[in-house]
Amino acid sequence: MTATVPPADRPSGVGRAAPPRPTARAWARENLFNNRHNSALTVLLGAGLAMLAAYGARFLFVTGQWAPVRTNLTLLMMGTFPRAEQWRVVVQVYLLCAAAGLVWGGLTASSRDRAADADVPFSRARLRDGVRRWWPLFVLLAVLLGMTRTWLPLAFVASALAGGVVARRAMEALPEAGRRAGWFGAGVCALAGWQVVSGTGGIAWWWGSALVAAALVRITGNVRSEARWQPAARLALIAGAVAVVWAVYGRLDFGGVGWDDWSGFQLNLVAAAASIVLAFPVGLAAAIGRRSQLPAVRWLSVGYIELIRGVPLITLLFMGDLFLGFFLPTEDPLSKVTRAIAVMTLFTGAYLAEIVRGGLQAVPRGQVEAAWAVGLSAPRVLGLIVLPQALRAVIPALVGQFINLFKDSTLLSIIALTEILRIRESIHGQREFLVTGIAETLVFVAFAFWALAFTMSRESQRLERRLGVGER
Amino acid sequence: MTTVTADSDDRPIVTLEGVDKFFGSFCALRDIHLSVAVGEVVVVLGPSGSGKSTLIRCINRLERHDRGRITVDGIELSNDVRAVRQVRRLTGMVFQQFNLFPHLTVLDNITLAPRQVRRMPRHEAEELAMGLLERVKIPEQARKYPGQLSGGQQQRVAIARSLATEPKVMMFDEPTSALDPEMIKEVLDVMQELAGTGMTMICVTHEMGFAREVAGRVVFMDEGEIVEVGTPHHFFTNPTEPRTRRFLEQIL
Numbered sequence: 126m127t128a129t130v131p132p133a134d135r136p137s138g139v140g141r142a143a144p145p146r147p148t149a150r151a152w153a154r155e156n157l158f159n160n161r162h163n164s165a166l167t168v169l170l171g172a173g174l175a176m177l178a179a180y181g182a183r184f185l186f187v188t189g190q191w192a193p194v195r196t197n198l199t200l201l202m203m204g205t206f207p208r209a210e211q212w213r214v215v216v217q218v219y220l221l222c223a224a225a226g227l228v229w230g231g232l233t234a235s236s237r238d239r240a241a242d243a244d245v246p247f248s249r250a251r252l253r254d255g256v257r258r259w260w261p262l263f264v265l266l267a268v269l270l271g272m273t274r275t276w277l278p279l280a281f282v283a284s285a286l287a288g289g290v291v292a293r294r295a296m297e298a299l300p301e302a303g304r305r306a307g308w309f310g311a312g313v314c315a316l317a318g319w320q321v322v323s324g325t326g327g328i329a330w331w332w333g334s335a336l337v338a339a340a341l342v343r344i345t346g347n348v349r350s351e352a353r354w355q356p357a358a359r360l361a362l363i364a365g366a367v368a369v370v371w372a373v374y375g376r377l378d379f380g381g382v383g384w385d386d387w388s389g390f391q392l393n394l395v396a397a398a399a400s401i402v403l404a405f406p407v408g409l410a411a412a413i414g415r416r417s418q419l420p421a422v423r424w425l426s427v428g429y430i431e432l433i434r435g436v437p438l439i440t441l442l443f444m445g446d447l448f449l450g451f452f453l454p455t456e457d458p459l460s461k462v463t464r465a466i467a468v469m470t471l472f473t474g475a476y477l478a479e480i481v482r483g484g485l486q487a488v489p490r491g492q493v494e495a496a497w498a499v500g501l502s503a504p505r506v507l508g509l510i511v512l513p514q515a516l517r518a519v520i521p522a523l524v525g526q527f528i529n530l531f532k533d534s535t536l537l538s539i540i541a542l543t544e545i546l547r548i549r550e551s552i553h554g555q556r557e558f559l560v561t562g563i564a565e566t567l568v569f570v571a572f573a574f575w576a577l578a579f580t581m582s583r584e585s586q587r588l589e590r591r592l593g594v595g596e597r
Numbered sequence: 598m599t600t601v602t603a604d605s606d607d608r609p610i611v612t613l614e615g616v617d618k619f620f621g622s623f624c625a626l627r628d629i630h631l632s633v634a635v636g637e638v639v640v641v642l643g644p645s646g647s648g649k650s651t652l653i654r655c656i657n658r659l660e661r662h663d664r665g666r667i668t669v670d671g672i673e674l675s676n677d678v679r680a681v682r683q684v685r686r687l688t689g690m691v692f693q694q695f696n697l698f699p700h701l702t703v704l705d706n707i708t709l710a711p712r713q714v715r716r717m718p719r720h721e722a723e724e725l726a727m728g729l730l731e732r733v734k735i736p737e738q739a740r741k742y743p744g745q746l747s748g749g750q751q752q753r754v755a756i757a758r759s760l761a762t763e764p765k766v767m768m769f770d771e772p773t774s775a776l777d778p779e780m781i782k783e784v785l786d787v788m789q790e791l792a793g794t795g796m797t798m799i800c801v802t803h804e805m806g807f808a809r810e811v812a813g814r815v816v817f818m819d820e821g822e823i824v825e826v827g828t829p830h831h832f833f834t835n836p837t838e839p840r841t842r843r844f845l846e847q848i849l
């Protein structure tokens with residue numbers, strides 16, 4: 126053989142190729158053992174870490190008494206939720222998985238389109254990537270499943286996840302026009318998932334009508350016609366559809382379980398999710414109001430934001446619990462959970478407002494001027510030019526606030542709501558667990574929060590990068 | 598004061614009569630009289646801080662004037678929001694810093710106004726946009742984001758975006774000042790072609806070559822006042838006012 130092969134240690138292509146990845150050995154020599162001090166430090170810290178890991182493993186697998194968690198797993202997750210109604214939660218999980226799958230598929234599909242638009246190669250998440258993203262959740266699931274005694278939960282979780290994956294793939298395969306129907310389907314699934322547990326009573330029809338109205342606005346918006354009567358006809362069509370939904374909903378009665386019976390980790394999740402969804406528009410409105418030309422609106426926004434931000438959440442929760450109901454002119458006072466969610470919404474809204482305001486300030490004045498100069502109206506300048514840029518700039522801070530809210534949902538225990546921390550306390554009131562596994566139950570609760578919060582924070586970083594496709 | 602009207606048989610499309618503009622107590626524009634005829638190309642020159650930007654920003658009411666009358670195509674600018682939006686539709690503006698919308702593709706930047714303001718359906722708006730990109734010679738960049746383009750390309754997209762509302766008057770505020778020398782020409786070429794199509798243009802620029810070749814009239818401003826107005830030939834060879842002479846001595 127003649128020497129046609131280039132020397133291995135010199136990349137071919139006149140220095141064009143990326144430098145080769147260092148081997149593990151070379152990397153360690155470079156970074157961990159590059160001089161005497163560093164080597165000593167590495168050895169010391171390595172020993173310390175190994176010891177910690179050994180202790181941790183011993184606690185987890187040998188000495189840890191996980192019986193209280195194992196016995197009370199359902200209690201921790203669902204609390205005092207009526208067991209006869211448990212099927213509702215099962216159906217809800219299926220529906221929400223399908224909704225999440227559709228939303229996810231829709232997001233990947235549209236970011237794939239964006240990337241194609243921008244001539245940027247789009248790489249679909251591969252298995253390794255998927256594992257790296259989702260391992261905290263996988264571990265949480267594995268822990269939960271490992272603690273159950275029958276195969277039923279495994280079958281349930283597996284089929285729900287499979288349903289989500291199928292929904293996602295289906296959404297990705299849809300052509301752009303059909304995706305609108307997919308989004309609507311996601312809305313229906315989410316709504317149905319919500320209603321199957323909470324029932325159809327009260328103001329439930331409102332959500333359904335809002336969904337139908339939103340879909341109709343989009344669909345009719347695409348019908349081209351310059352005719353004068355068009356806006357009126359659209360309005361009439363939407364009003365008619367809302368009336369039909371309202372009438373149908375009024376006749377349906379699925380029963381359901383009121384918020385006050387929700388407890389355990391489910392209550393943490395529901396209260397946090399509801400507050401997040403509600404706090405976002407509140408914060409947006411307050412942030413925009415703070416910059417309004419109208420003094421009354423500005424003062425109102427500033428007053429709300431500064432008043433709320435100056436008071437600790439615990440105090441607000443107590444206040445809401447004690448006298449939020451008195452201010453409302455209703456016969457029956459709001460339920461305890463509703464009041465708590467209202468307080469958490471108002472609290473988070475004030476912080477979101479300040480975050481969003483920062484984002485609004487980051488949008489250069491030239492953007493607004495350019496939008497005015499082409500004749501856009503003020504609401505469109507805000508909605509199409511300013512807000513998209515402002516919100517994108519503050520995604521990490523927004524998600525951080527959401528994570529805080531999620532963790533703060535444990536504070537509900539101090540106004541006597543049976544969220545997961547309080548359930549955990551009650552477990553140690555059971556005779557056999559009076560002193561057993563006190564640390565273990567706490568570790569379990571901490572881990573459940575961590576797995577979700579950590580995943581949320583990492584997904585927000587990904588989202589931020591994704592949305593920045595093709596940007597400066 | 599110099600009062601300038603275009604030749605009597607030319608219909609004026611932009612008129613300013615006795616316009617004053619204050620920032621606090623600082624007088625940025627002082628008794629401005631100017632009228633621009635259909636199809637005319639007016640180049641505004643003047644030292645930094647003389648009020649050139651303020652002048653054209655008053656014409657589409659990015660700044661509000663304090664005294665006098667401004668009309669565009671017969672519509673007077675006032676506090677009436679609808680009149681203001683109508684004037685903004687009739688005028689296009691190109692900025693020194695491009696001000697493209699970074700979160701939208703080039704195509705979406707251009708179709709935004711036609712779709713939102715003129716309620717044009719998407720495919721029609723995209724056809725229009727592609728035609729405009731053809732005119733500014735970058736149709737192949739349609740799907741990119743502004744951040745992926747060179748400065749010269751961005752400014753040409755900005756011109757296409759302004760043209761998408763089919764304005765009757767185009768205003769340029771130092772469109773080449775933020776560009777590297779090799780990109781200036783590509784933008785000036787597009788502007789010159791635009792002038793050739795009979796577009797009414799008001800340009801603030803420091804490109805004397807452009808002023809000489811393309812301008813129908815040159816307006817010289819200093820300290821918020823219009824000092825002198827004339828043809829490029831008159832302005833560059835035989836200016837009357839001493840302030841104009843001093844300015845020309847400094848830049849030529």
Ligand SMILES: Nc1ncnc2c1ncn2[C@@H]1O[C@H](COP(=O)(O)OP(=O)(O)OP(=O)(O)O)[C@@H](O)[C@H]1O
Nearest residue numbers: 620621623625643644645646647648649650651652
């Ligand atoms: N928003 C503002 N607030 C206060 N003063 C302003 C404002 N905008 C402009 N000015 C002042 O008005 C005067 C005219 O400004 P203008 O921007 O019109 O000048 P210009 O002729 O465009 O200058 P340049 O060539 O540097 O762009 C300057 O003295 C400037 O400081």
Ligand SMILES: [Mg+2]
Nearest residue numbers: 649650651771
């Ligand atoms: Mg200027």
